[in-house]
Amino acid sequence: MHPTLLDRYQLKNSSIHRLDPRLKVVVTIFFIISNVSLPDGAWGAFLLAWGVILSVSFMALLGISYTAKRAMIVLPFTLTAVTIIFTMPGNSLLTLPFGSYELTDAGLMRFVSIIIRSWLSLQMAILLTATTSFVDLMHALRCLYVPQTIIEIVSFMYRYLFVLTDETTRLLRARESRMAALPDRKGGGSLMWRARVAGHMVGQLFLRSYERADRVYNAMLARGYNSQLSHPVACPFMRSQDWTSGAVAVAILFLLQIVGRF
Amino acid sequence: MLILPILPNVPLWVDNPSMHLPDGFLSLPISLFCWLVTIALLIVAIQRTKIELGERQVPLMGIMAALIFAAQMINFPVAGGTSGHLLGGVLASVVLGPWAGMVVMATVIGVQGLLFQDGGLLVMGANILNMGLLSSLVGYGLYRTVLGQSRAVQIAVIGGAAWLSVMTGALATALQLWLSGTSPLTIVIPAMLGIHAFIGIGEAFITVAAITFIRQTRPDLLETGATTAQGGRGWMVGGLAVTALVLILSPWASADPDGLERVAEDWHFLARGISAPYQIFPDYTLPFLGETAFSTVMAGTVGAIVVAIVVMLMARLLQKLTKAPTVFNP
Numbered sequence: 038m039h040p041t042l043l044d045r046y047q048l049k050n051s052s053i054h055r056l057d058p059r060l061k062v063v064v065t066i067f068f069i070i071s072n073v074s075l076p077d078g079a080w081g082a083f084l085l086a087w088g089v090i091l092s093v094s095f096m097a098l099l100g101i102s103y104t105a106k107r108a109m110i111v112l113p114f115t116l117t118a119v120t121i122i123f124t125m126p127g128n129s130l131l132t133l134p135f136g137s138y139e140l141t142d143a144g145l146m147r148f149v150s151i152i153i154r155s156w157l158s159l160q161m162a163i164l165l166t167a168t169t170s171f172v173d174l175m176h177a178l179r180c181l182y183v184p185q186t187i188i189e190i191v192s193f194m195y196r197y198l199f200v201l202t203d204e205t206t207r208l209l210r211a212r213e214s215r216m217a218a219l220p221d222r223k224g225g226g227s228l229m230w231r232a233r234v235a236g237h238m239v240g241q242l243f244l245r246s247y248e249r250a251d252r253v254y255n256a257m258l259a260r261g262y263n264s265q266l267s268h269p270v271a272c273p274f275m276r277s278q279d280w281t282s283g284a285v286a287v288a289i290l291f292l293l294q295i296v297g298r299f
Numbered sequence: 300m301l302i303l304p305i306l307p308n309v310p311l312w313v314d315n316p317s318m319h320l321p322d323g324f325l326s327l328p329i330s331l332f333c334w335l336v337t338i339a340l341l342i343v344a345i346q347r348t349k350i351e352l353g354e355r356q357v358p359l360m361g362i363m364a365a366l367i368f369a370a371q372m373i374n375f376p377v378a379g380g381t382s383g384h385l386l387g388g389v390l391a392s393v394v395l396g397p398w399a400g401m402v403v404m405a406t407v408i409g410v411q412g413l414l415f416q417d418g419g420l421l422v423m424g425a426n427i428l429n430m431g432l433l434s435s436l437v438g439y440g441l442y443r444t445v446l447g448q449s450r451a452v453q454i455a456v457i458g459g460a461a462w463l464s465v466m467t468g469a470l471a472t473a474l475q476l477w478l479s480g481t482s483p484l485t486i487v488i489p490a491m492l493g494i495h496a497f498i499g500i501g502e503a504f505i506t507v508a509a510i511t512f513i514r515q516t517r518p519d520l521l522e523t524g525a526t527t528a529q530g531g532r533g534w535m536v537g538g539l540a541v542t543a544l545v546l547i548l549s550p551w552a553s554a555d556p557d558g559l560e561r562v563a564e565d566w567h568f569l570a571r572g573i574s575a576p577y578q579i580f581p582d583y584t585l586p587f588l589g590e591t592a593f594s595t596v597m598a599g600t601v602g603a604i605v606v607a608i609v610v611m612l613m614a615r616l617l618q619k620l621t622k623a624p625t626v627f628n629p
Binding site for chain 1: 325330342357358394487508
């Protein structure tokens with residue numbers, strides 16, 4: 038599996054890609070907070086927020102529908118909120134033929150608002166990872182005072198993610214070829230047996246990874262590792278265009294809240 | 300998902316969407332509260348693993364996190380197109396120790412949210428708490444209580460803990476959804492617990508099989524992971540407390556949701572979205588601890604007895620199974 042298959046970073050050269058990663062992280066988080074705190078049925082603010090996302094993804098050369106399409110993965114989760122339509126008190130719009138369930142306007146409004154809020158927040162997070170490389174993201178988090186150890190562990194994980202998913206793919210392929218299935222007969226044994234095979238694969242992967250971690254650590258020691266993974270790189274100063282973008286973002290967030298609340 | 304068309308037989312973790320909360324489903328106060336709890340626990344976990352592992356901490360935790368991420372791809376077909384797969388919290392905490400398990404699971408969930416948008420950013424604290432920290436606590440706490448017991452009992456308890464860890468995460472998620480005013484309590488708790496009772500079985504089978512395999516191949520690993528953890532009694536108490544809470548809260552919340560809502564109202568917990576309509580209830584001022592309290596405790600006790608019987612039966616069954624030598628050809 039090639040890393041680019043898994044990585045969501047889109048290599049482009051746009052003004053959004055060149056923005057200070059710290060700024061992008063902070064703006065994303067505050068955008069999501071602003072989204073979550075918008076009241077139900079703030080359609081104007083939702084529309085405006087979506088307009089902002091669309092224009093940013095246009096500026097980032099990602100294409101208009103890039104984030105909207107990828108944010109559809111939120112859809113299966115909406116099942117957890119769907120019942121609020123029938124239980125929230127409000128003016129009845131429709132009574133279901135079975136039971137005493139009533140579709141209320143307040144419930145419907147809340148349900149749709151929850152989904153829109155979630156969909157918009159997801160699009161902003163997608164924008165962040167699509168325009169910021171992993172290394173930049175980690176450096177930004179380090180400069181935002183996330184503890185060094187967490188950054189190092191996450192960076193280490195990222196480095197070996199592709200190695201271990203490759204290894205897992207090989208294990209799965211080997212299982213497929215062992216469990217040859219005929220058209221009229223399923224491959225593999227009973228449910229217990231299948232679960233045990235899967236468990237043994239996990240155990241196998243665990244041991245291989247644990248021993249790999251030992252080897253990696255020994256190799257690091259041999260290269261002079263002394264619990265300092267990387268030399269601390271200074272956090273760069275924000276350039277004037279970063280400050281301008283930040284000011285624009287703050288203005289937009291205020292505007293969103295004003296539109297949403299009044 | 301980007302890699303689905305290329306690897307049709309590798310369903311990603313997305314086939315269990317009800318656990319990775321996306322942003323927007325939890326209210327701001329609940330999200331921030333969960334972040335606070337998560338940050339506090341993670342700070343301790345990072346410090347403890349640093350003391351235990353020294354400079355091995357970073358490579359070991361990083362690679363183990365990548366392992367859990369990859370191991371979540373390993374699935375097995377159950378029935379009707381659904382498949383069981385691993386979350387890994389109990390596996391990590393039993394083999395690596397509880398603090399290390401917490402660090403590993405938090406890293407996995409953090410990267411899933413940050414890089415793959417599997418789970419939101421603002422609700423990441425809640426996701427880490429539900430799927431990582433609580434499962435480590437339950438898994439290691441229950442395992443620790445039977446550390447000196449026979450192998451079959453240990454394996455059975457690990458299986459029970461794996462199932463319970465999934466249920467704990469589901470219950471926590473359901474409660475957070477309800478407190479945020481996203482789902483009504485009467486529906487979200489039975490639905491989440493019902494679905495995850497099945498998902499938990501897959502988790503239990505895979506965890507037990509994986510740990511049996513590790514024990515046969517590298518028994519030293521399990522010994523070091525279990526003994527290096529400090530404060531064994533604290534873990535036991537914590538694990539048993541969460542277990543008892545889940546066993547008491549689940550039947551109560553399913554049978555008497557009004558009682559739970561009154562408690563939440565009294566404590567000003569409930570999001571304003573759904574709190575208003577309940578003020579019209581005249582019995583709002585009544586003390587909630589009436590006949591319900593007794594029935595609640597009884598329900599929890601019955602649940603605990605049932606789980607104990609199941610665990611004993613599993614131990615009996617496993618004792619028979621483990622006598623036969625298992626051959627594994629990778």
